[in-house]
């Protein structure tokens with residue numbers, strides 16, 4: 001599984017700019033949140049833009065309405081984007097993933113993981129036996145084991161090197177096709193501190209439509225040089241329209 005997410009310099013600059021612009025709209029910097037976008041036609045899972053989602057905010061929290069979350073998602077899908085995950089700013093707090101951030105990521109994973117699945121060929125060395133070989137073509141062999149119900153495609157590194165010993169196959173690898181889904185959570189702040197990336201991934205059973213072996217881990221963010229057009233004035237106006245101070249949060 002990949003531990004790195006790639007973002008363009010334009011997209012990460014825009015996220016940091018959103019974070020610091022809040023100081024010009026409110027008396028103090030507040031948290032903002034939104035989606036990490038990748039244009040559908042690029043098909044390379046590179047984060048190329050960040051989108052702002054309406055929310056009630058404060059210097060240490062943000063609250064969004066479930067309706068806003070799905071409406072905004074519809075909007076960015078219609079504009080031809082994939083949602084690779086979420087980003088949020090921590091105002092003047094350092095960049096890390098809090099307990100609340102983990103809960104949000106888990107919910108968001110349920111929403112977007114289905115659209116983010118990647119077909120992966122995984123090689124399983126030394127599959128358990130015993131097997132019987134039914135057919136082969138080139139170095140791809142089909143093996144079956146009626147007792148365990150196993151029906152696998154295996155790849156032998158060299159033709160003819162497959163051998164049986166005590167009912168086990170040696171010198172072979174099982175090639176398993178699986179779907180992996182990954183959703184990112186990126187945290188920036190208004191101080192321009194190093195970004196924090198959390199990755200939630202799960203293996204996806206395409207037939208059943210279920211996820212299993214879901215895990216969450218710290219990831220690395222790779223920044224590639226690629227510009228993005230944005231206008232500071234438009235962003236200020238967007239913040240004013242979409243974000244309101246959460247007065248309740250201060251009580």
Ligand SMILES: [Zn+2]
Pocket residue numbers: 088090096097098101187
């Ligand atoms: Zn947070």
